[in-house]
Amino acid sequence: MQPKKTYLVISALGKDRPGIVNSISKLIVEHGCSIESSRMTVLGGEFASMILIEGKWNALAKIENAIPELEKHLDMVVSFKRTGEREHTKSLIPYAVDVISVDQPGIVHSLASFFASRDINIEDMVTSSYPAPHTGTQMFSVHITIGIPANTHIATLRDEFMDYCDDLNLDSVLEPIKL
Numbered sequence: 001m002q003p004k005k006t007y008l009v010i011s012a013l014g015k016d017r018p019g020i021v022n023s024i025s026k027l028i029v030e031h032g033c034s035i036e037s038s039r040m041t042v043l044g045g046e047f048a049s050m051i052l053i054e055g056k057w058n059a060l061a062k063i064e065n066a067i068p069e070l071e072k073h074l075d076m077v078v079s080f081k082r083t084g085e086r087e088h089t090k091s092l093i094p095y096a097v098d099v100i101s102v103d104q105p106g107i108v109h110s111l112a113s114f115f116a117s118r119d120i121n122i123e124d125m126v127t128s129s130y131p132a133p134h135t136g137t138q139m140f141s142v143h144i145t146i147g148i149p150a151n152t153h154i155a156t157l158r159d160e161f162m163d164y165c166d167d168l169n170l171d172s173v174l175e176p177i178k179l
Contacts, residue, residue, distance in 0.1 A: 007036065007083045008053045008060045010067070014076025016047040024051065027070055031059045047076075052083075092121070092147035093154075094177040097161075101170040103129050103140040111142065114164055118157065121147040145177065 012024065021040060028035060033055030040049040053063065064080055071078040101107065108127060115122055124145040132139050148157065158174050165172040 005054055005085055006057045006060055007085070008033075008055070008063060008080055009083050010049075010051045010053060010063075010078065010080045012049045012051075012074070012076050012078045013046060014074060016042045016045055020047050020074060020076070021049075023070065023074055024049065027063060027066055028053055031055065031062050031066075033059050033063065091150040093150055093152075094123075095146050095148050096173075096175055096177050097142075097144040097146060098173045099140075099142045099144075099165065099170050100172075101140055101168070103138040107140055107168075107170070108142065110168065111144065114161065115144075115146055118152070119149060120152070123147055 010024070012020070014020075025035065028051075033053045036052045036054040038049065038051040040047070040051075042048075053060065055063075060082070067078050067080055097111070099107070099111065108125075112122060122144055125142065127140070127142045129138055129140050131137065148154070161174050162172065
């Protein structure tokens with residue numbers, strides 16, 4: 001039986017500039033830990049990151065103690081929280097959702113409401129807006145990973161989702177994730 005892994009989630013937000021990932025990853029590796037998963041991006045002029053670190057409990061404690069100095073050094077807001085291993089539910093089927101439309105307020109909320117009303121978990125989401133190539137019209141794109149309960153009738157869900165997107169004039173795709 002393998003020992004239970006210990007994790008620390010670090011969130012950092014601050015003005016974008018070169019060297020941020022280097023400083024954060026250096027702190028992690030110097031304490032004998034590793035990055036299990038991360039999301040890092042530039043939003044406006046700000047760099048934002050969420051990092052899941054795996055390591056021995058005492059190494060994670062040393063990282064926690066080093067966070068205030070890192071926060072000061074990077075001039076960023078850094079927060080952290082201990083967490084455990086994610087419980088994988090075999091009864092959830094992973095699907096990908098891609099939606100593109102003319103940009104309009106409320107698209108994310110509308111999609112979130114559709115899935116929440118069906119007890120479908122949003123596990124990952126990436127959104128962006130961009131000007132359409134020939135017209136310059138502001139477009140909106142969202143990629144979502146969802147976990148569909150195994151007892152959900154997929155054909156019915158797909159039909160409901162496509163009708164829902166047609167009503168809102170959203171171009172969409174709902175397809176299984178190939179693992």
